[in-house]
Amino acid sequence: MTYMSVETEEAKLDKFMERIESGDKIEADDWMPDEYRMTLIKLISMHGMSEIMGALPEKEWVPRAPSLYRKLGIMAKVQDEMGHGQLLLRVTEDLLIPYNKNRGDLMQDLFTGDLKFHNVFHMETKTWADAGIIGWLVDGAAIITQTDMLKASYGPYSRALQRICAEEVFHAQHGESIILALAEGTENQKAMVQEALNRWWEPLLMFFGPASKETTGSSKQDLTIKYKIRTKTNEEFRQIFFDKYIPRILSLGLTIPDPTLHYDKESNMWSYQQPDWNEFKKIIKNQGPRSEARLNLRRHSYEYNSWVRDALSATIS
Amino acid sequence: MTNAESAMSQEYKDALESLLFQLADDDFMYAYRGSEWLGLAPHIEADIAFSSISQDTMGHAAMYYQLLEDLGAGKADHLAHFRPSEDRKNSILLERVNGEGYYMETPHYDWAYAVVRSVFYTYAKKVKLDSLRESAYLPLADVALKVRMELYYHKMHWDIWFKQLLNSTDVAKKKMNDAIQLVLADFGDVFSFGSHKQAIEKNGLIASEEELKDKWSKLIAPLFQSVQMTTPIIPEPSDKNGRNGKHTSDLEKGLATLSEVNKVDSAAVW
Numbered sequence: 001m002t003y004m005s006v007e008t009e010e011a012k013l014d015k016f017m018e019r020i021e022s023g024d025k026i027e028a029d030d031w032m033p034d035e036y037r038m039t040l041i042k043l044i045s046m047h048g049m050s051e052i053m054g055a056l057p058e059k060e061w062v063p064r065a066p067s068l069y070r071k072l073g074i075m076a077k078v079q080d081e082m083g084h085g086q087l088l089l090r091v092t093e094d095l096l097i098p099y100n101k102n103r104g105d106l107m108q109d110l111f112t113g114d115l116k117f118h119n120v121f122h123m124e125t126k127t128w129a130d131a132g133i134i135g136w137l138v139d140g141a142a143i144i145t146q147t148d149m150l151k152a153s154y155g156p157y158s159r160a161l162q163r164i165c166a167e168e169v170f171h172a173q174h175g176e177s178i179i180l181a182l183a184e185g186t187e188n189q190k191a192m193v194q195e196a197l198n199r200w201w202e203p204l205l206m207f208f209g210p211a212s213k214e215t216t217g218s219s220k221q222d223l224t225i226k227y228k229i230r231t232k233t234n235e236e237f238r239q240i241f242f243d244k245y246i247p248r249i250l251s252l253g254l255t256i257p258d259p260t261l262h263y264d265k266e267s268n269m270w271s272y273q274q275p276d277w278n279e280f281k282k283i284i285k286n287q288g289p290r291s292e293a294r295l296n297l298r299r300h301s302y303e304y305n306s307w308v309r310d311a312l313s314a315t316i317s
Numbered sequence: 318m319t320n321a322e323s324a325m326s327q328e329y330k331d332a333l334e335s336l337l338f339q340l341a342d343d344d345f346m347y348a349y350r351g352s353e354w355l356g357l358a359p360h361i362e363a364d365i366a367f368s369s370i371s372q373d374t375m376g377h378a379a380m381y382y383q384l385l386e387d388l389g390a391g392k393a394d395h396l397a398h399f400r401p402s403e404d405r406k407n408s409i410l411l412e413r414v415n416g417e418g419y420y421m422e423t424p425h426y427d428w429a430y431a432v433v434r435s436v437f438y439t440y441a442k443k444v445k446l447d448s449l450r451e452s453a454y455l456p457l458a459d460v461a462l463k464v465r466m467e468l469y470y471h472k473m474h475w476d477i478w479f480k481q482l483l484n485s486t487d488v489a490k491k492k493m494n495d496a497i498q499l500v501l502a503d504f505g506d507v508f509s510f511g512s513h514k515q516a517i518e519k520n521g522l523i524a525s526e527e528e529l530k531d532k533w534s535k536l537i538a539p540l541f542q543s544v545q546m547t548t549p550i551i552p553e554p555s556d557k558n559g560r561n562g563k564h565t566s567d568l569e570k571g572l573a574t575l576s577e578v579n580k581v582d583s584a585a586v587w
Contacts, residue, residue: 052356052361055355055356056356059352059355059356059420060421061578062352062355063349063352063353063420063574063575064574064575064577064578065578066398066578066579066587067394067398067579067587068375068378068379068382068393068394068397069379069394070587071348071352071375072372072375072376072379075348075352075368075371075372075375076372078355078356078368079355079365079368079369079372082355082356082361082364082365082368083365085361086361086362086365089361127578128578128581128587181586181587182587184586185585185586185587186582186585188581188582188585189582189585296423297356297357297422297423298356300423301356301357301358301423301424301426302359304425304426305357305358305359305428306359307486307488307489307492308359308360308363308428308482308489309359309360310486310488310489311481311482311485311486311488311489312481312485314485314486314489
């Protein structure tokens with residue numbers, strides 16, 4: 001019986017991989033290997049929680065946005081991000097069913113540090129230009145990685161991404177519009193953008209993750225490629241980002257804070273100064289400049305309002 | 318009275334501007350207080366809905382400020398960001414903080430207060446908009462029609478929260494009742510037109526204070542009945558009538574935040 005059962009699992013796995021190879025979509029109720037399920041849970045919960053935690057640095061600028069037009073734009077943008085978080089957590093919740101875990105558990109995992117959120121959202125924001133850089137370049141970077149997964153083998157994630165990517169394009173335009181106004185503005189405004197770019201450049205390079213797992217000790221890129229969740233490596237994403245944004249940044253009269261940056265014609269790749277990957281390791285362990293403060297804000301409001309969730313569940317029962 | 322600015326008497330124009338400032342400043346402050354809640358609501362769905370309502374409401378404020386700009390009162394952005402607190406016409410209720418603490422730190426925001434303030438204000442806004450559809454000033458009647466379509470959903474949203482929390486745990490009921498008392502204490506100037514009352518009413522810009530109050534009480538009565546409560550009596554405006562530019566320090570601090578970036582260089586394009 002044991003032998004039969006093992007063989008059946010293998011047969012299931014073969015069939016599963018055949019489906020993936022043929023471009024078939026896996027749905028929430030379909031059989032899937034644990035490794036696939038766990039890879040999806042890690043990826044999508046981190047994506048979802050990053051959307052939610054990512055609302056916090058931008059939220060700092062919502063009331064302070066400098067005109068009614070900008071206030072409306074950034075309010076819509078941050079609301080979208082929370083909406084993406086909700087969509088993605090719903091996708092994750094379905095995957096968590098066999099483990100008897102729910103959204104509350106994900107929130108606790110965030111608070112204990114077991115569930116990570118993207119490095120960029122651990123950074124401080126200092127001026128209005130940061131709101132522009134986040135929209136333009138952070139969302140721009142996210143569009144690159146997320147559009148690659150539009151055809152992901154897991155159907156619910158791929159469908160959520162269709163909507164998310166469509167909205168992210170508006171976000172990048174919103175950010176670009178803020179940056180254009182500043183870059184074409186007063187000397188003070190130009191200096192504001194340059195200073196923000198100087199601070200965000202390294203976090204942006206880190207956003208795509210290290211080129212190989214040797215840098216930080218682990219990487220999910222091999223698994224996500226194996227299961228056709230995504231197609232490109234971290235370094236390929238980073239190079240696409242350079243191709244797309246270096247000319248745009250330079251055309252605004254801004255300087256990229258890396259004197260070694262150049263296009264290497266032999267390798268057909270951008271050569272650049274590596275960010276401090278030790279700093280990256282600290283950030284993803286929640287030891288970044290604003291990691292604790294943002295987690296604390298989320299944790300505190302979650303606990304402070306727990307009476308509301310208690311009240312809602314009491315009403316239902 | 319025609320809509321052409323040139324044909325307006327000074328009294329009419331002053332009354333119209335005063336009313337528009339009341340409507341604009343109310344929505345501007347409500348949207349601002351709502352936006353401070355971003356990322357902090359009790360669950361993610363509530364966060365999305367509340368931020369959508371705040372965003373809609375900021376849009377309503379922008380439309381009213383635009384009507385003022387069209388009347389020659391100044392640029393909409395300037396009116397929203399740079400008028401000092403003594404020129405502001407919003408009700409005290411809308412400037413009140415969400416709870417203790419600054420939004421940039423770790424504030425103790427009170428969800429019961431957010432729900433009750435939103436319910437009371439949304440009902441007040443509804444009866445005003447119902448009346449504004451018939452306003453003698455047609456551009457305002459047109460705006461009211463647009464705003465009213467979105468308000469339908471805001472009201473539905475806050476009704477659900479109000480009923481759910483008041484039909485639930487003792488903790489929730491206590492917090493909601495405390496919040497009702499807090500909101501009522503500031504509710505007196507919501508229907509006040511301040512010193513322009515007579516001119517606003519005489520010129521048919523909107524229904525009278527008394528008529529609006531009566532409509533509010535009738536409109537909200539079924540909601541209170543549904544939670545086995547008596548409809549509260551609207552208090553008289555206190556000495557601090559926001560419609561006459563009397564405000565609390567909460568407004569001063571809020572305005573400093575709202576205009577912080579623009580003040581870096583108010584002549585620049587942002």
